[in-house]
Amino acid sequence: MSAPNTTRISTQVTLSRQDKPLAITAAAIFLLLPIIYLSIEYYAALSYIPYYSYLKNHTSDLGIPYAFINPMTGAQIYSYQAQLMRLNFVLNGFLYYIGHTVLLQATTSLTGGKYNIPRAIVSVVYCIGIVLVAAVPAGPGEKKDGYAIWHNLGAFLAIGGANANILLAGLAAPSTRQPVYRGLCLLLGTLGSAGLAIFLIIFIAKNGSGMSGFWQRSSIYPNQLWEFITGLHLMYLLKQTPSMGMSKRE
Numbered sequence: 001m002s003a004p005n006t007t008r009i010s011t012q013v014t015l016s017r018q019d020k021p022l023a024i025t026a027a028a029i030f031l032l033l034p035i036i037y038l039s040i041e042y043y044a045a046l047s048y049i050p051y052y053s054y055l056k057n058h059t060s061d062l063g064i065p066y067a068f069i070n071p072m073t074g075a076q077i078y079s080y081q082a083q084l085m086r087l088n089f090v091l092n093g094f095l096y097y098i099g100h101t102v103l104l105q106a107t108t109s110l111t112g113g114k115y116n117i118p119r120a121i122v123s124v125v126y127c128i129g130i131v132l133v134a135a136v137p138a139g140p141g142e143k144k145d146g147y148a149i150w151h152n153l154g155a156f157l158a159i160g161g162a163n164a165n166i167l168l169a170g171l172a173a174p175s176t177r178q179p180v181y182r183g184l185c186l187l188l189g190t191l192g193s194a195g196l197a198i199f200l201i202i203f204i205a206k207n208g209s210g211m212s213g214f215w216q217r218s219s220i221y222p223n224q225l226w227e228f229i230t231g232l233h234l235m236y237l238l239k240q241t242p243s244m245g246m247s248k249r250e
Contacts, residue, residue, distance in 0.1 A: 014240045015109065022106035023234050023241075029099030031231035033092065034224035040081075040088040047080035055214045060151065063089065064139035082137075089134035093127040093158070096227075100165070103230070110237075115172040122161040122168065129157025156200075162223040163192035169230070181233045185226065192222035 015023050044062040045052040052062070062085040067078035079085065100123040104116050132154025142148040170185025195218030202212055 014242065015106065015237050017241065019106045019109055020238060020241055022102050023238055026099050026103040026106050027231045027234035027238065029095055029102070029231075030227045030234070033095055033099065033227045035228075036095075037088060037092050038224060040084060044079060044081035044085040044088075049078050049080070050075050053213060054217065056210055057213045058138070058216050059213075059220065060133060060138045060155065063134065064137045066139060066141070068140050086134040086137075089130050093130035093134075096130075097123050097127040099227075103234075106234070107237075110174065110177070111172045115168045119165055119168045119172070122165045125157050125161035126165065129154045129159075129161055133158060159192075159196050159219050159223075162226075163189050163196060163219065165189075166192060166223065166226045169226070178233075181229070184229055188222040188226050188229075192219050195219035195222070 041059065041062065045054070048057075048062060061077075062079050063082050064077075064079055065082040065086070067076055069075070070077050101120065104119060108116065132150055136142060136147055136151040136154065138148050138151040142151065166185050167189035170182050170189060173182035173185060175182055195215060199212070199215040199219050202215055
């Protein structure tokens with residue numbers, strides 16, 4: 001499935017009946033995506049030793065598939081569910097891409113295809129990025145060998161792509177017919193982008209001040225919230241979709 005590559009002015013206020021199956025599929029994917037991702041992340045965090053902090057630890061720490069010694073404390077660190085977390089990254093990437101492709105097709109009648117091409121591109125960027133995060137862990141072994149740069153690149157592509165997409169989704173939403181959804185998208189995209197900028201400064205300066213995990217999550221979790229809001233928004237649009245009888249009379 002490919003995103004429509006034309007932009008036209010749309011005056012349609014609801015989904016067409018033809019778009020309904022696509023909208024249902026996209027809504028189901030986007031409602032489930034954050035639940036699946038966050039649930040697996042939480043489960044993996046519970047299995048992390050000696051303990052996992054959402055404020056201090058990065059998400060990637062959960063995907064390091066071997067034990068190592070913390071040079072600062074001398075404690076052994078191990079994520080027992082690292083392989084599950086890596087699978088979570090991959091699953092999230094492909095479901096995001098599929099859901100987003102279906103979303104664009106389902107809502108083109110409302111947006112006129114506005115920003116469909118860049119939105120399709122950033123969904124691919126997100127998928128590639130998060131698969132890279134899964135494929136190359138960011139443990140001390142990878143850092144020593146120089147492979148961790150691929151993990152870092154993947155994380156930047158995934159987080160940056162996700163927040164760019166949220167902003168584009170807001171800009172594509174008609175301001176007069178979808179003002180709430182548009183506003184939420186622009187707000188979440190701005191917050192996520194700001195969080196990413198702060199996290200990059202901390203990461204480059206190598207000075208997390210005990211809050212590095214928080215700042216990373218401030219750039220990641222807006223995407224999970226956007227996915228769920230988008231699923232709810234699609235459900236709302238589906239409720240407004242005219243029935244077959246109404247469409248015939250029109």
